[in-house]
Amino acid sequence: MPEIVVEASRAMALGVKLCKPKVIPMYPITPQTHIVEALAEMINNGELQAEMIHVESEHSACSALLGAQAAGVRTFSATSSQGLALMYEILPIISGNRMPCVMAVANRALSAPISIWNDHSDAVSARDQGWIQLWVESTQEAIDTTIQLYKICEDHSVLLPGMLCLDGFTLSHVYERAIVPEQEQVDAFLPEYKPYIKLDPEKPITMGPIAFPNSFMEFKKMQHEAMLQALKVIKNVHDEFAKQFGRAYGDGLLELYRMEDAEYALMGMGTLVGTARVVVDKLREEGQKVGLIKLRSLRPFPKGELINATKNLQGLTVIDRHISLGYEGPLFSDVRSALFESDIRINNFIAGLGGRDITQKHLRKALLSLKERREGGWLL
Amino acid sequence: MIRGLPEEEFFASGHRACAGCGAAIAMRHITKAAGRNTIVVQATGCMEVVSTPYPETAWRLPYIHGAFENTAAIASGIERALKTLGKKYNILVLGGDGATFDIGFGALSGAIERGHNFLYVCNDNGAYMNTGIQRSGATPKYAHTTTSPAGRVIPGKLEWKKPLPFIIASHRAPYVATASISEIPDLYSKIKKGLEIEGPCYVQVFSPCVPGWGIDSAKSVEVARLAVETRICPLYEIEGGILKITKDIKEPKPVEEYLKAQARFKHLSETQIKEIQAFVDGEWTRIKELEEKKCRFY
Ligand SMILES: Cc1ncc(C[n+]2csc(CCOP(=O)(O)OP(=O)(O)O)c2C)c(N)n1
Ligand code: SF4
Ligand SMILES: [Mg+2]
Numbered sequence: 186m187p188e189i190v191v192e193a194s195r196a197m198a199l200g201v202k203l204c205k206p207k208v209i210p211m212y213p214i215t216p217q218t219h220i221v222e223a224l225a226e227m228i229n230n231g232e233l234q235a236e237m238i239h240v241e242s243e244h245s246a247c248s249a250l251l252g253a254q255a256a257g258v259r260t261f262s263a264t265s266s267q268g269l270a271l272m273y274e275i276l277p278i279i280s281g282n283r284m285p286c287v288m289a290v291a292n293r294a295l296s297a298p299i300s301i302w303n304d305h306s307d308a309v310s311a312r313d314q315g316w317i318q319l320w321v322e323s324t325q326e327a328i329d330t331t332i333q334l335y336k337i338c339e340d341h342s343v344l345l346p347g348m349l350c351l352d353g354f355t356l357s358h359v360y361e362r363a364i365v366p367e368q369e370q371v372d373a374f375l376p377e378y379k380p381y382i383k384l385d386p387e388k389p390i391t392m393g394p395i396a397f398p399n400s401f402m403e404f405k406k407m408q409h410e411a412m413l414q415a416l417k418v419i420k421n422v423h424d425e426f427a428k429q430f431g432r433a434y435g436d437g438l439l440e441l442y443r444m445e446d447a448e449y450a451l452m453g454m455g456t457l458v459g460t461a462r463v464v465v466d467k468l469r470e471e472g473q474k475v476g477l478i479k480l481r482s483l484r485p486f487p488k489g490e491l492i493n494a495t496k497n498l499q500g501l502t503v504i505d506r507h508i509s510l511g512y513e514g515p516l517f518s519d520v521r522s523a524l525f526e527s528d529i530r531i532n533n534f535i536a537g538l539g540g541r542d543i544t545q546k547h548l549r550k551a552l553l554s555l556k557e558r559r560e561g562g563w564l565l
Numbered sequence: 566m567i568r569g570l571p572e573e574e575f576f577a578s579g580h581r582a583c584a585g586c587g588a589a590i591a592m593r594h595i596t597k598a599a600g601r602n603t604i605v606v607q608a609t610g611c612m613e614v615v616s617t618p619y620p621e622t623a624w625r626l627p628y629i630h631g632a633f634e635n636t637a638a639i640a641s642g643i644e645r646a647l648k649t650l651g652k653k654y655n656i657l658v659l660g661g662d663g664a665t666f667d668i669g670f671g672a673l674s675g676a677i678e679r680g681h682n683f684l685y686v687c688n689d690n691g692a693y694m695n696t697g698i699q700r701s702g703a704t705p706k707y708a709h710t711t712t713s714p715a716g717r718v719i720p721g722k723l724e725w726k727k728p729l730p731f732i733i734a735s736h737r738a739p740y741v742a743t744a745s746i747s748e749i750p751d752l753y754s755k756i757k758k759g760l761e762i763e764g765p766c767y768v769q770v771f772s773p774c775v776p777g778w779g780i781d782s783a784k785s786v787e788v789a790r791l792a793v794e795t796r797i798c799p800l801y802e803i804e805g806g807i808l809k810i811t812k813d814i815k816e817p818k819p820v821e822e823y824l825k826a827q828a829r830f831k832h833l834s835e836t837q838i839k840e841i842q843a844f845v846d847g848e849w850t851r852i853k854e855l856e857e858k859k860c861r862f863y
Contacts, residue, residue: 207649208642236645241675245638248631248672252606252642255629258649260642278631384604384627384643386654393630394617 188364193324194219194357196365197263197289197349200328202233203371204335206261206287207378208253210238210246214268215301216353217291221263243268247275254284255392257383259335262286265353266293269307273314279346280315280408282392283381285338286346287331288316292455292506293353294539302540303353305454305506309483309515315408317347317415318483320454324361327351329432330481332366336375336422343415344381345408350483352456354540366430374429412485419482438487440479441494443469447476450495451552452520453504454480457536457543461504464548475552480516488523500530500555504548504564506537517561532561541565567749571597580623581615585782587772587789588612588661588688590746595657595686595770596626598756603655606640608664609633611695611774612688626657634669636660637676637685644681655760656683662703663693665769666727677736677765684759684766687729690774698777702727705797706844707837708829710777715832725844733767734803734862740766742802742811746773747790751811755802762804771798779828791823796849806862808855820845 191199197220209228211221227233238253240246246262253260264272269290279286290308294300312318319334321327331349338347351357382390396404416438423437434440440458443465444450451461458479468475478494478501480487495501501524505514512518517533524531534551537543547564554561566572575596582589592612596603605628607613613630616623631639640658647654660669665687673685692710693699700713704722709715713722734741740762744752752770759766771792773785780788792798793812797820800812820842824830833841854860 208645210638210642234649236649238641238645239679240638240641241671241678244635245641245672245675248635248638249642249645251631252629252639252644253646254642255639256604256643256646256650258646260646274632275635282629282631384629386602386604386627389625389627391617391622391624391628391630394619394622395614396619400619 188362190360191324191363192219192358192360193327193351194291195223196324196363197327197331197351198223198227199365200331201261202227203366203368204332204375205259206235207258208236208238208249208260210240210249210253210262212240212243212246212264212268214243214265216293216357217263217265217268217289219357220289220291243271244275247272247279250286250288251275251279251282251284254286255282255384257380257385259378260286261288263289263291265291266295266307269311270295273311276311276314276316278393281404283344284346285344287334287338287349288346289349289351291353291357292350300539303355304538304540308348308350309507312484315345315412317345317412317485318350319347319481320350320483321356321481322456322458322479324356324359324363325432326434327356328363328365329426329430332371332375333422333426337415337418339378340418341381343411343418345411345415350455355456370430374426416485416487434481435479436490438482439490439494440481442477442479444476444478444494446474447498448474449500449502449552449556450476450478450498451502451504451548452478452480454483454516455506457504457506457548460543460545461548464545464552468549468552483516486519486523491520491523492527495524495527495529498529502551502554502561503531503533504536504551505533508535508538530555534561534564536564569750570594570753571600573597575599575625576616577623577625581618582611583775583782585775585785587746587774587785588690589615590786591688591752591770591772594749594753595756598753599655599657599760601626603657604643605629606636606643606656606658608636608660608669609695610661610664612659612661614695633664635672636664636669637673640683641676641679641681644683657760658683658685660685660687661694662687662689662691663701666702666729674736677733677738681765682763684756684768686756687767687769688772689769690772690777692774692777694774694777703729706841707833709832710829720832720837730767730769730803731862734806737806737863738767739764740802740804742768743771743798743800744768745771745789745793745798745800747786747793748800748812751800777829779831780826784826788823788826791818791826794818795820795823796845797823799849799852801852803862807859808852808862810852810856
């Protein structure tokens with residue numbers, strides 16, 4: 186397994202290549218572009234046997250993704266921000282048709298004001314559309330989770346699409362050391378794509394029918410149950426990956442850092458977790474009993490695992506890189522509802538919108554806030 | 566049944582279209598022409614809604630409906646996927662005039678520019694019928710629709726219909742044709758041709774809508790025929806960029822006969838009918854000229 190220094194976007198592309206998607210519809214948008222540019226290079230150099238479709242919009246990218254997957258092949262696409270917003274109409278159509286498409290979202294703020302920089306508003310706003318969302322912290326995790334995500338989504342007890350969320354620029358454009366698995370290893374882990382249903386003149390079926398009020402809810406209930414089932418599958422696939430590749434990320438849903446005897450903890454998603462690790466280490470050196478919870482799976486949401494992970498805490502501070510305007514951080518809402526019956530104190534900080542740096546100073550202030558009886562707020 | 570056409574039905578009866586629906590007649594014969602080895606992609610609209618009430622379906626072909634404006638993009642994905650699988654099926658893309666002229670135009674333009682191998686068939690009934698007869702880019706001038714009502718000040722739609730077949734032909738599409746549900750053998754052979762010719766082909770089918778046009782349900786074929794005979798709906802094909810009229814109308818009936826047959830035009834004044842006649846005459850002359858001079862669309 187060669188270890189290389191690689192930009193996370195290229196690493197993502199290498200991970201995608203190992204999964205052998207056959208059709209890649211794409212439309213450029215910063216900061217996602219390096220991923221599809223790398224894939225285009227691989228295709229045009231004959232290293233990846235796939236068709237790239239140079240669609241005229243993200244709406245069409247998402248639609249072509251649906252068409253290709255429905256025809257019976259593994260697919261991939263990537264987008265960010267406005268692109269994901271333009272795809273929005275098709276997201277629930279893909280999940281409602283139970284198509285296990287995989288897409289990377291290099292997270293970027295939504296306009297206006299227009300900003301090309303990172304926050305989580307794009308993907309978090311789309312979280313209710315029936316896509317599994319796995320959020321990653323590092324280049325290595327981006328590669329590994331991509332490979333896992335195909336296996337999770339395609340599991341016949343799941344059959345849902347998946348978004349691989351990586352922070353725009355703060356991860357997508359960062360060079361890190363990473364191990365790129367060998368093709369044989371991935372082949373042994375991820376079987377060839379076998380569609381559960383497909384468009385086939387030998388066996389004609391109707392996809393995307395109209396459902397009347399007497400059946401619509403059953404469709405949604407089945408999707409929801411598949412999402413809950415995905416909690417197990419994400420864990421199992423993660424464990425299998427860990428066994429075969431020797432790398433693990435908590436239990437696949439949550440990753441806990443120095444939580445053994447922690448009294449206070451931070452919780453967040455994406456690259457801010459890397460900064461938080463350093464803050465936790467420093468506070469530990471100062472004798473503070475603090476820890477860190479990284480959320481990998483925003484949907485499905487690992488409620489039971491979170492209750493378990495926090496049961497000995499006195500306080501939990503949730504960092505949101507997005508705000509539900511007029512209320513609070515959406516991750517905070519999820520966490521507070523999951524922990525409704527526990528008596529931990531919980532607060533929320535909004536941070537890092539539109540690419541604003543999240544510094545050690547910010548996170549130190551946030552992590553000590555509950556102990557020091559301070560309220561949450563904005564880390565400006 | 567029209568003699569000479571295959572007996573096998575791929576668009577089954579029992580769907581929920583209105584009696585006399587022109588689009589349903591179109592679907593039935595288009596799928597006959599396409600045959601068994603076909604994947605259908607259909608846009609949201611009347612035909613999708615009436616044909617797929619879960620758990621029933623009128624489709625005896627593999628069928629996918631995604632959204633209103635994205636059939637050409639879904640078809641792009643299907644086409645490339647089949648290519649990687651080494652399979653070759655007809656890809657039949659179906660959309661209404663709203664889906665095609667308006668909301669899905671960008672997706673269609675992009676797919677044609679990319680050169681995917683499919684046949685796109687637009688069922689042109691001249692309005693958004695599924696949502697209750699609203700104006701589209703294909704609605705004829707002065708037609709009453711629910712969003713371009715014939716009012717005391719504004720007499721229905723004020724604009725001429727978008728010349729979509731010419732716009733598609735200018736994309737270098739290898740085959741573009743117009744057809745009508747009143748000329749089934751012609752429609753049948755144009756669909757066949759559009760599927761046989763490699764690359765993105767386009768056929769626009771003129772098909773009356775009973776409630777939308779305000780006609781008797783027994784009269785839809787008759788009204789469609791009047792549109793052909795008055796030159797309102799010229800039938801032609803553009804192959805390799807060269808236009809050929811496929812049904813010459815040497816002695817056209819006055820447009821008035823066509824207009825008077827429909828409630829959506831009942832408010833028209835003499836002047837407005839004259840204006841429409843002059844427009845139709847002008848368009849026919851232009852199409853004739855394109856044919857005679859062998860003008861190239863590309
Ligand atoms: C994005 C979006 N906008 C609007 C609609 C509502 N809508 C559904 S079908 C339709 C009209 C269809 O018109 P047309 O394509 O002409 O087909 P017809 O019903 O006339 O056969 C509209 C406006 C929709 N489904 N999706
Ligand atoms: S409303 Fe018009 S297009 Fe729709 S089913 Fe009825 S006749 Fe056909
Ligand atoms: Mg219409």
